[in-house]
Amino acid sequence: MIDHPARTPRRTFLTRLAALTAPIVGARLSAFTRHQPPPLQPTALDEAWLRRLTGKHRTMFDVEKHRNGHALTQAAAMLDVWHRDYRLDPPRVNIVIATRGTGIPIVLTDAVWARYRLGEQYEIVKSDTKAPWDVNPFSAANVRAGGPVTAEQTVEALQRRGALFLACRNTIATASRRLSAAGFGTPEEVQRTIEGSLLPGVVLVPAMLIAVTRMHENGVSYVYAG
Numbered sequence: 001m002i003d004h005p006a007r008t009p010r011r012t013f014l015t016r017l018a019a020l021t022a023p024i025v026g027a028r029l030s031a032f033t034r035h036q037p038p039p040l041q042p043t044a045l046d047e048a049w050l051r052r053l054t055g056k057h058r059t060m061f062d063v064e065k066h067r068n069g070h071a072l073t074q075a076a077a078m079l080d081v082w083h084r085d086y087r088l089d090p091p092r093v094n095i096v097i098a099t100r101g102t103g104i105p106i107v108l109t110d111a112v113w114a115r116y117r118l119g120e121q122y123e124i125v126k127s128d129t130k131a132p133w134d135v136n137p138f139s140a141a142n143v144r145a146g147g148p149v150t151a152e153q154t155v156e157a158l159q160r161r162g163a164l165f166l167a168c169r170n171t172i173a174t175a176s177r178r179l180s181a182a183g184f185g186t187p188e189e190v191q192r193t194i195e196g197s198l199l200p201g202v203v204l205v206p207a208m209l210i211a212v213t214r215m216h217e218n219g220v221s222y223v224y225a226g
Contacts, residue, residue: 049164049203050214055094060215063103064226066124068148069138071097071225076153079161090162100168100208104175107155107167110135112197116179139199159201167198168208
């Protein structure tokens with residue numbers, strides 16, 4: 001006969017209760033576990049670009065708007081001052097130019113500029129004729145008098161001086177839907193084309209705001225250049 005709880009020491013009662021209920025609880029827990037999704041695995045995202053930022057002085061330009069290459073002129077000027085007045089150059093100085101929003105065309109090839117009429121879509125026009133650019137005027141191949149940047153301020157020139165360029169995949173996805181609505185193909189086709197048409201050396205990141213967060217966590221200074 002089982003002793004009444006009131007007549008049994010509390011510890012003995014709880015021990016017996018646990019023994020009686022353990023099989024039931026175990027079976028229910030097992031059934032619950034079988035229906036749960038597998039635990040999330042650590043991301044395999046490669047952040048090699050972040051590990052390249054080893055200088056003591058590190059600055060990221062957040063380029064949300066193209067502003068006719070304003071961020072490129074700022075980056076070139078900063079590198080000039082570091083060199084001239086502080087006698088410092090990369091890799092002791094790191095500059096990141098993070099393109100998103102309307103800044104994305106800065107890092108795209110001429111073929112994409114022509115195919116999707118990016119000069120027209122993003123209102124990037126020639127200063128003399130006001131006609132939209134049909135090639136990337138921020139690229140070294142297209143420098144001309146009256147253009148938005150000089151040869152020293154182009155993407156390629158800054159890359160040679162150690163600047164790292166990033167492009168936001170979220171922005172590209174949004175732009176692809178807009179270009180698709182304008183009749184340039186399905187969003188998926190447009191996105192694949194754009195992602196495959198970044199200028200050499202430009203790094204595609206999943207979301208620029210997360211990249212900004214990761215840089216902040218690693219001590220990179222933030223400058224809004226949009």
